[in-house]
Amino acid sequence: MALDLKTLLAAMTLEEKIGQLTMAAGSYAVTGPIIGGDVEAAIRAGRVGSLLNLWGATEIAAIQKIAMEESRLGIPLIVGFDVLHGHRTIFPIPLAEACAFDPALWKATARAAAGEAAADGVSMVFAPMLDIARDPRWGRIAEGAGEDPFVTCEFAKAKIAGFQGEDLADPAAVAAVAKHFCAYGAAEGGRDYASADVSERALHEIYMPPFAAAIEAGCAAIMPAFMDLAGVPMTAHQPLLRGWLREAQRFEGVIVSDYNALAELMQHGVAADLTAAAVLALRAGVDIDMMSSAYADGLPQALARGLVAEEEIDACVHRVLKLKQRLGLFDGVLRGARRQGGDSAEPALARDAARRSIVLLTNHGALPLSPTLRKIALIGPLAEAAGEMDGPWGAAGDRNDAVSILNGLKAALPAAEIFYAAGVAIKEGDAASIAEAMPLCAEAELIILCLGESAEMSGEAASRAELGLPGRQRELAEAALDLGQKLGRPVVALLSSGRPLTLPWLFERADAVVATWFLGAEAGHAIADVLTARFNPVGRLALSWPRAVGQIPIYYARRPTGRPFAAEDHYTTKYIDCAVEPQFPFGHGLSYSRFSLEKFAAGRQSFRSGDTLHFSVEVHNHGPFDGEATVFLFAHDLVASVARPVLELKRFGKIALPAGESGALCFALAASELAFRGADFQPCFEPGAFAFSVGFDADPSRHRKLTLEALER
Numbered sequence: 001m002a003l004d005l006k007t008l009l010a011a012m013t014l015e016e017k018i019g020q021l022t023m024a025a026g027s028y029a030v031t032g033p034i035i036g037g038d039v040e041a042a043i044r045a046g047r048v049g050s051l052l053n054l055w056g057a058t059e060i061a062a063i064q065k066i067a068m069e070e071s072r073l074g075i076p077l078i079v080g081f082d083v084l085h086g087h088r089t090i091f092p093i094p095l096a097e098a099c100a101f102d103p104a105l106w107k108a109t110a111r112a113a114a115g116e117a118a119a120d121g122v123s124m125v126f127a128p129m130l131d132i133a134r135d136p137r138w139g140r141i142a143e144g145a146g147e148d149p150f151v152t153c154e155f156a157k158a159k160i161a162g163f164q165g166e167d168l169a170d171p172a173a174v175a176a177v178a179k180h181f182c183a184y185g186a187a188e189g190g191r192d193y194a195s196a197d198v199s200e201r202a203l204h205e206i207y208m209p210p211f212a213a214a215i216e217a218g219c220a221a222i223m224p225a226f227m228d229l230a231g232v233p234m235t236a237h238q239p240l241l242r243g244w245l246r247e248a249q250r251f252e253g254v255i256v257s258d259y260n261a262l263a264e265l266m267q268h269g270v271a272a273d274l275t276a277a278a279v280l281a282l283r284a285g286v287d288i289d290m291m292s293s294a295y296a297d298g299l300p301q302a303l304a305r306g307l308v309a310e311e312e313i314d315a316c317v318h319r320v321l322k323l324k325q326r327l328g329l330f331d332g333v334l335r336g337a338r339r340q341g342g343d344s345a346e347p348a349l350a351r352d353a354a355r356r357s358i359v360l361l362t363n364h365g366a367l368p369l370s371p372t373l374r375k376i377a378l379i380g381p382l383a384e385a386a387g388e389m390d391g392p393w394g395a396a397g398d399r400n401d402a403v404s405i406l407n408g409l410k411a412a413l414p415a416a417e418i419f420y421a422a423g424v425a426i427k428e429g430d431a432a433s434i435a436e437a438m439p440l441c442a443e444a445e446l447i448i449l450c451l452g453e454s455a456e457m458s459g460e461a462a463s464r465a466e467l468g469l470p471g472r473q474r475e476l477a478e479a480a481l482d483l484g485q486k487l488g489r490p491v492v493a494l495l496s497s498g499r500p501l502t503l504p505w506l507f508e509r510a511d512a513v514v515a516t517w518f519l520g521a522e523a524g525h526a527i528a529d530v531l532t533a534r535f536n537p538v539g540r541l542a543l544s545w546p547r548a549v550g551q552i553p554i555y556y557a558r559r560p561t562g563r564p565f566a567a568e569d570h571y572t573t574k575y576i577d578c579a580v581e582p583q584f585p586f587g588h589g590l591s592y593s594r595f596s597l598e599k600f601a602a603g604r605q606s607f608r609s610g611d612t613l614h615f616s617v618e619v620h621n622h623g624p625f626d627g628e629a630t631v632f633l634f635a636h637d638l639v640a641s642v643a644r645p646v647l648e649l650k651r652f653g654k655i656a657l658p659a660g661e662s663g664a665l666c667f668a669l670a671a672s673e674l675a676f677r678g679a680d681f682q683p684c685f686e687p688g689a690f691a692f693s694v695g696f697d698a699d700p701s702r703h704r705k706l707t708l709e710a711l712e713r
């Protein structure tokens with residue numbers, strides 16, 4: 001018989017209702033999950049409705065049994081976990097995976113992660129992270145899809161489809177939590193948890209669209225961000241949570257706070273005590289209080305004092321119960337935990353995702369590695385660092401299980417001798433020695449430097465003020481570069497990191513530099529695939545790569561200025577001590593093949609707001625390898641009532657071409673997607689000329705362009 005939620009709600013005491021709005025921790029240790037006695041007692045009493053940080057089919061079945069068989073009403077728990085880039089099988093960090101520009105891949109890795117998480121009893125994942133980030137000082141840039149709203153919208157749709165599948169009741173599906181709403185990536189100075197103060201236009205054009213896309217994709221839940229937006233903490237932001245999410249976007253899912261964020265309303269200085277914090281969050285529309293006891297401690301008092309109405313609490317409880325029902329949690333303690341073990345396709349998917357995420361930044365001919373190489377020096381603290389390859393969210397993966405770069409290369413090049421030395425530690429201070437690494441470099445035919453950050457240097461609470469190589473890595477790299485130069489040995493640098501690093505000296509001197517990010521379980525194999533050309537690199541930067549920290553915030557979709565840069569004119573926009581362009585533009589990424597674009601054409605010369613525009617372009621692979629090209633379609637509204645960005649990404653497409661062959665890529669674009677918010681923030685479509693361009697990156701000097709005329713409606 002179908003469960004009637006209204007009847008269930010009517011049978012609940014206030015304490016049980018608040019319990020459904022309370023998320024507690026099932027603590028975990030390296031060895032596996034451990035549940036504390038107090039949490040069990042609270043579940044039995046109906047005072048906890050969801051848990052986080054817990055996994056394991058046996059453990060979760062046991063705790064569900066307590067909820068469903070030993071509590072008065074037998075309501076199952078939601079179990080949430082941070083499955084940002086894989087659950088047991090760890091995939092590349094989202095920033096890296098974004099560089100694949102491949103929605104089918106984005107969906108496939110989310111699908112695989114959901115299957116593994118669900119098999120482990122997890123029913124909710126705190127992902128995808130949809131924060132646009134244009135400031136690589138912010139460590140959480142690693143968790144999102146980069147700088148662009150269009151890309152992040154596509155990423156949102158693919159990830160949600162992957163996590164949630166067709167139906168949440170599917171035992172391999174989990175509820176997705178789109179986070180962190182909103183503008184968290186605009187944290188001042190790139191400092192995690194710091195205020196953001198962005199314009200209404202930036203909210204509408206940059207930060208909110210990914211959440212609108214998530215809602216359209218049927219996202220089950222949304223998490224408000226920790227920080228305050230122009231003084232109003234997002235956890236208490238009535239206009240955006242209740243006004244925009246609930247009313248304007250008609251979001252009917254669950255809003256789950258971030259960790260302890262309700263109690264932090266006191267630290268923000270907007271609530272005097274937990275009761276006031278609970279009132280603010282409830283009024284704004286937060287359903288689940290993650291890890292602060294504000295709802296549990298504050299709501300009974302707030303109700304008694306008439307500060308909130310029981311119907312408001314009921315509405316939240318109803319949404320939570322509804323989600324539990326949709327997830328099929330009422331159907332039995334073993335929901336999801338029915339599927340045992342991982343799918344054998346997952347290592348292959350992890351390897352493919354990883355190699356597609358790698359971006360070849362520079363190459364002066366050192367790559368691909370020659371098959372005749374017999375002696376390679378593999379130098380640097382990231383070379384034999386399996387524990388770092390997973391990046392910031394290791395989830396339930398076994399950190400030491402990842403394939404290191406050394407092991408990947410050894411497997412790919414059995415006939416070569418690989419001399420390995422760390423040279424230095426990632427951070428300052430241990431016994432590793434630059435001097436000991438140099439003789440290995442001297443003996444080798446080619447030097448590969450494995451440089452970068454440790455996994456813990458990106459992700460949450462990992463902001464950096466400097467974006468160079470930590471510790472003494474620059475010293476190590478320069479010693480190897482000097483030696484390589486002296487002895488005529490090519491030097492290839494691999495950068496493991498959760499963000500772009502500002503290393504103009506390295507890009508200047510190395511024979512090739514590869515962004516290898518944090519690639520997950522199969523990192524070493526994927527890197528070897530690319531270095532040996534077993535896989536021709538396809539990754540393209542999902543962000544503009546800065547030369548210097550002083551260029552931040554950096555992104556391609558800037559507005560025109562009245563004084564565009566001109567080298568011969570002093571009074572134009574620029575830095576007097578640094579180039580104005582990024583080190584590498586958005587979309588940059590080399591292949592071992594050379595591609596060109598020809599014959600960019602549109603199906604019509606003019607259009608109206610209801611039309612669909614069709615574009616085509618020919619792509620040529622000039623060889624010498626089979627390869628895949630990624631093409632970006634940009635638009636620029638040349639004259640409008642509000643200055644529009646010089647480039648706005650409207651579409652991206654990929655085409656696989658054998659060496660020497662050509663093919664056509666076609667893009668369809670609804671003219672309505674060229675509308676923007678006018679000076680009054682209402683959507684408007686203005687007649688006039690639009691420039692469209694296609695290119696392999698966001699450097700307009702290399703684009704194919706055409707102009708079309710938008711006519712009056």
Ligand code: NOJ
Binds near residue numbers: 052082126179258
């Ligand atoms: C805090 C983080 O901001 C959020 O992204 C995460 O989901 C929660 N902690 C739970 O771990």
